[in-house]
Amino acid sequence: MSSTLSKIEKRTAYTLLLPAICLIFAIILFPIFANIWISFKEVGLKDIRIPEPRAKKIVRNIQDKNSELKIIYKLRNSSLIQDIREVRFSDKYPKNIKPINLDNRCEFKSKKIKCFFGDWEAGYRENFEIIVKDTSNNAINSQNIKSIKPNLYGKSDNILLTTDFTLQNFKNVFLNNNFFELLMTTFYFTFFGTLGAILLGIFAAQLVNQKFYGRSFMRSILLFPYVGPVVALAYTWTLLLDPNSGTINSLLVSYGIIEKPINLLGQKYLIFSILGFELKLRLALTTVIFFEIWRYFPLAFLFILARLQAIPKDLYEAADVDGAGPFRKFFYITLPQITAILSILFMIRFIWNFNKFEDIFLLTGGASGTLTLPISVYQQGFAVSNIGMGSAVSIVIVLLLITFMIIYFKLIGKKANEV
Amino acid sequence: MKYKSLIITLFGSSIFLATIICIWKIMATLQGLSFTDLNFNFSLLLSLGLTIISILIGNKLNHLLKIFILSLLFTILYTFISESSPLWFSVGIFLLALFFTDRLKKYDFKYLNQDFISEKIVFEFLSLFAIVFFALVILFPFYIMFVTSFKTQTALLINPLDLSIDFSKDIFEIFKSYFVIFKTYDFGRYILTSSYVSIGTVLITLFFAIPAAYAVARLNFFGKTFLSTSILIIYMFPAIVLVIPLYTVFSQLGLRNSIEGLLIVYTATTLPVAIYMLQGYFRSIPKEIEEAGLIDGQNWFGIIIKIIIPLSLPAIASVSLYVFMIAWNEFLFSLMFLDNPKTFTLSRAINHLTGDAETPRQYLMAGSVIVTLPILLIFVYFEKYLVSGLTAGSVKG
Numbered sequence: 126m127s128s129t130l131s132k133i134e135k136r137t138a139y140t141l142l143l144p145a146i147c148l149i150f151a152i153i154l155f156p157i158f159a160n161i162w163i164s165f166k167e168v169g170l171k172d173i174r175i176p177e178p179r180a181k182k183i184v185r186n187i188q189d190k191n192s193e194l195k196i197i198y199k200l201r202n203s204s205l206i207q208d209i210r211e212v213r214f215s216d217k218y219p220k221n222i223k224p225i226n227l228d229n230r231c232e233f234k235s236k237k238i239k240c241f242f243g244d245w246e247a248g249y250r251e252n253f254e255i256i257v258k259d260t261s262n263n264a265i266n267s268q269n270i271k272s273i274k275p276n277l278y279g280k281s282d283n284i285l286l287t288t289d290f291t292l293q294n295f296k297n298v299f300l301n302n303n304f305f306e307l308l309m310t311t312f313y314f315t316f317f318g319t320l321g322a323i324l325l326g327i328f329a330a331q332l333v334n335q336k337f338y339g340r341s342f343m344r345s346i347l348l349f350p351y352v353g354p355v356v357a358l359a360y361t362w363t364l365l366l367d368p369n370s371g372t373i374n375s376l377l378v379s380y381g382i383i384e385k386p387i388n389l390l391g392q393k394y395l396i397f398s399i400l401g402f403e404l405k406l407r408l409a410l411t412t413v414i415f416f417e418i419w420r421y422f423p424l425a426f427l428f429i430l431a432r433l434q435a436i437p438k439d440l441y442e443a444a445d446v447d448g449a450g451p452f453r454k455f456f457y458i459t460l461p462q463i464t465a466i467l468s469i470l471f472m473i474r475f476i477w478n479f480n481k482f483e484d485i486f487l488l489t490g491g492a493s494g495t496l497t498l499p500i501s502v503y504q505q506g507f508a509v510s511n512i513g514m515g516s517a518v519s520i521v522i523v524l525l526l527i528t529f530m531i532i533y534f535k536l537i538g539k540k541a542n543e544v
Numbered sequence: 545m546k547y548k549s550l551i552i553t554l555f556g557s558s559i560f561l562a563t564i565i566c567i568w569k570i571m572a573t574l575q576g577l578s579f580t581d582l583n584f585n586f587s588l589l590l591s592l593g594l595t596i597i598s599i600l601i602g603n604k605l606n607h608l609l610k611i612f613i614l615s616l617l618f619t620i621l622y623t624f625i626s627e628s629s630p631l632w633f634s635v636g637i638f639l640l641a642l643f644f645t646d647r648l649k650k651y652d653f654k655y656l657n658q659d660f661i662s663e664k665i666v667f668e669f670l671s672l673f674a675i676v677f678f679a680l681v682i683l684f685p686f687y688i689m690f691v692t693s694f695k696t697q698t699a700l701l702i703n704p705l706d707l708s709i710d711f712s713k714d715i716f717e718i719f720k721s722y723f724v725i726f727k728t729y730d731f732g733r734y735i736l737t738s739s740y741v742s743i744g745t746v747l748i749t750l751f752f753a754i755p756a757a758y759a760v761a762r763l764n765f766f767g768k769t770f771l772s773t774s775i776l777i778i779y780m781f782p783a784i785v786l787v788i789p790l791y792t793v794f795s796q797l798g799l800r801n802s803i804e805g806l807l808i809v810y811t812a813t814t815l816p817v818a819i820y821m822l823q824g825y826f827r828s829i830p831k832e833i834e835e836a837g838l839i840d841g842q843n844w845f846g847i848i849i850k851i852i853i854p855l856s857l858p859a860i861a862s863v864s865l866y867v868f869m870i871a872w873n874e875f876l877f878s879l880m881f882l883d884n885p886k887t888f889t890l891s892r893a894i895n896h897l898t899g900d901a902e903t904p905r906q907y908l909m910a911g912s913v914i915v916t917l918p919i920l921l922i923f924v925y926f927e928k929y930l931v932s933g934l935t936a937g938s939v940k941g
Contacts, residue, residue, distance in 0.1 A: 131764070134763050134764060134765070135763070135764070135765045135766070137759070137763060137844045138759040138763035138764075138765040138768075139759075139765065141755035141756055141758060141759040141763075141844070142755070142756045142759045142760070142771070144752050144755075144756075145752040145753060145755070145756035145815055145819065146756070146771075148752060148808070148811060148812045148815060149775070149778060149812055149815055149816060151812070152786070152790070152808060152809055152812030152813070153778050153781060153786060153812055153813070153816075154778060155789070156785070156786040156787075156788075156789035156790050156793075157781060157785060157786070157789075159789035159792075159793070160785060160788065160789055163788065163789060163792070168792075173791075173792045173795050173796065174795060174796075175796055283796070328674060329674075329678060332671055332674045332675065332678070335671060337671070337675070339675075343675065343678070343679070345923070345924060345927055346678075346679065346682050346683060347678060347682065348923070348931070348934070349682055349683075349686065349920065349923075350682060351934070352869065352919060352920060352923045352930075353686075353873075353916050353919065353920065354872065354873040354875075354890075354891055354912075354915045354916055354919060355873060355875055355891075356873075356875055356891040356894045356895055356912070356915065357689065357894065357911075357912030357913075357915050357916045358685065358912075358916075360894065360898065360908055360909075360912055361685045361686075361688060361689040361909070361912060362685060364688070364692065364905055364908070364909070365685060365688055370700065370701070370704035371704070372574070372688055372704065372705065372707075375704045375705050376570060376573065376574075376705065379573070379578075379579075379580065379705060380579070380580065380581065380582055381580065381581070419681065419682075424934070427931065427934055427935050428935065431935060448659065448660045449660075450660055450663030450664055450667070451663060451664060451667035452663055452666075452667065453663075476780060477782070480782030480783075480784055480785075482782075482783070482784045482876055483875045483876055487875075487895070499782070499784040502784050502785070502787070502788070503784070503787075506787075506788050506791075507880075512788055512791075512792060515788045516788050516789070519784070519785040519788060522782075522784070522785050523781070523785050526780070526781065526782075526785075530777065530780060
């Protein structure tokens with residue numbers, strides 16, 4: 126190919142890619158870095174609104190005078206914590222209408238009134254009045270005046286763009302007594318959720334890989350939990366597990382299997398004894414993990430099934446000749462063939478379960494011992510309204526994620542390309 | 545005679561029959577029958593008897609006649625000894641027994657005497673258990689969601705286990721929750737918003753992804769491998785770490801509570817996987833076709849529109865369905881960005897319903913059915929395309 130053609134090729138490639146790359150950078154890469162910036166600042170939810178000068182226009186008739194009207198502008202600073210500097214105001218009036226008591230901060234020129242109000246401190250309020258008169262002494266249509274909206278401009282600091290930084294957020298995150306527990310809960314949830322989903326996925330794939338009546342139906346319904354919207358499924362399960370009149374508790378009670386309903390999602394520990402040992406089970410966390418397994422095993426199933434169907438049939442035929450049973454076939458043929466895909470699946474699912482937010486949020490909201498890192502981001506940022514703290518937790522998540530990814534690429538990055 | 549395989553068959557089959565009878569009993573309880581005992585041991589014993597007789601009779605009787613007589617006998621015994629129950633419950637028991645004895649046909653003495661058979665029998669019964677287990681575990685919540693939406697608050701309070709639908713009521717009464725959801729809670733608007741957002745996301749994603757995927761698949765340029773791997777790595781970063789910066793920026797730009805804001809975010813988050821999936825397919829198209837197009841005087845855009853798109857319709861369908869599903873089910877961003885009921889999507893609206901503890905659960909379930917049904921129907925109808933999309937995109941989820 127000549128050099129001009131390859132130049133054209135390059136230029137075309139960049140034009141084709143540019144829109145997508147810009148969007149991805151703006152919405153995904155930029156926020157990851159913005160997190161670092163915000164996490165070093167003390168910002169609350171209420172601080173992020175930029176203060177604006179606002180005016181509400183009220184038009185009143187004056188008694189006995191048809192040709193005059195009183196206009197009241199209710200001026201205020203929208204922010205209760207920040208000042209606005211150099212506020213400018215302008216409004217338009219219809220033809221022939223002129224103000225008669227002009228404030229010295231204002232001037233009137235060609236149907237337009239312009240004012241300079243100076244600086245407004247936080248929470249500033251003023252009722253600014255103007256009386257207008259029709260120069261030809263006709264009655265004024267107040268609707269005409271009301272329909273025009275006044276314009277206001279002012280300068281203010283955006284708290285996100287200032288350069289005062291603090292380490293307070295990170296101190297709060299790491300020195301908090303619960304940080305270790307938070308980390309452990311996240312790891313429990315991630316590890317057991319991933320492991321369970323993969324085990325169940327192997328069973329399901331092994332099942333569907335056989336021939337039986339209704340097999341394709343089975344394959345479709347196995348994907349239902351993943352395809353269904355998380356909101357609907359989480360609320361259905363909350364309803365099923367509800368201690369007061371949930372179906373599962375009612376069933377167990379009515380068949381006499383348990384005496385009192387168990388609050389599966391609201392009870393932190395379940396204490397029971399086996400052989401004299403007292404054991405404490407994280408009940409709510411276990412329930413959430415089971416929901417997680419239920420919802421995400423279909424993905425493991427899909428992956429494993431695809432791999433199973435690619436295993437050469439003659440391997441099994443050879444085993445048949447040797448008289449190997451189904452279990453021996455599974456452990457000596459199937460399992461070695463799928464270990465590569467299982468390790469990839471484990472890493473990928475581990476990373477994704479680590480970040481899971483919706484499921485826990487909808488089931489327990491992070492209560493009764495189910496607080497994980499992603500839920501903590503939400504709680505700090507939006508429930509406690511401390512954006513800076515939320516960002517600091519996000520940074521912790523990103524750092525851990527990068528560690529996982531490095532491990533992933535070191536361990537099985539090469540294998541991933543082979544499969 | 546191999547006693548090992550015989551004993552395994554007896555145990556496996558009788559536990560299996562007893563289990564499905566217990567499940568049938570639980571299902572009957574949910575239709576309003578008040579049983580207080582599962583009677584597992586009793587059904588186990590009865591099933592054992594049935595299996596023994598069935599194997600003993602073997603082929604000495606006509607198969608149809610045999611299973612009919614045995615099932616009838618089983619049903620009569622079961623009904624007489626257990627608690628009183630309506631006729632349809634016994635009919636169910638009869639059908640289960642019929643299905644079961646039919647399955648047992650295979651297990652005659654000849655089959656049990658084969659070499660290495662015992663392991664195979666264990667495996668066969670485990671598969672049967674697995675089918676029942678998976679079907680139950682998956683379909684049960686969907687079933688509960690569906691039937692609860694047809695109940696009334698008082699009926700649920702009186703007996704939370706009675707989930708039967710009363711067909712004697714008029715149609716308006718049966719579908720009352722749905723009428724209320726649409727009238728009082730304005731769900732018609734949310735369905736429109738959700739469809740608009742999902743379809744919009746699909747179109748915009750395709751518009752950006754097709755050219756980008758073509759560039760990655762076919763053209764040579766500086767930084768190509770770096771770009772394609774970094775796109776996948778970016779894809780691994782979860783929504784939760786993006787949410788706070790996006791929230792602050794969107795608040796300041798006035799993009800919160802707007803459909804446009806959601807469209808931008810959804811498109812950006814689905815773009816990486818769309819590019820990844822499409823470029824894989826584009827590579828499989830023979831290069832010669834494009835070269836022929838080049839000779840005919842087409843430029844790159846002409847090639848994309850006239851050659852690449854028509855040839856890769858299946859892949860485009862997969863990507864579209866996958867992106868549609870992601871956008872329709874998305875919850876986190878809609879929770880963060882929308883707090884004005886006028887801009888709610890379906891997921892956000894259902895979450896808003898639960899904010900009020902007084903909201904009756906049948907309304908909640910009616911809303912859940914409304915959001916679940918379209919996506920399940922689409923899935924069942926376009927399963928082939930969606931499954932290939934899911935497999936490619938399943939690194940995320």
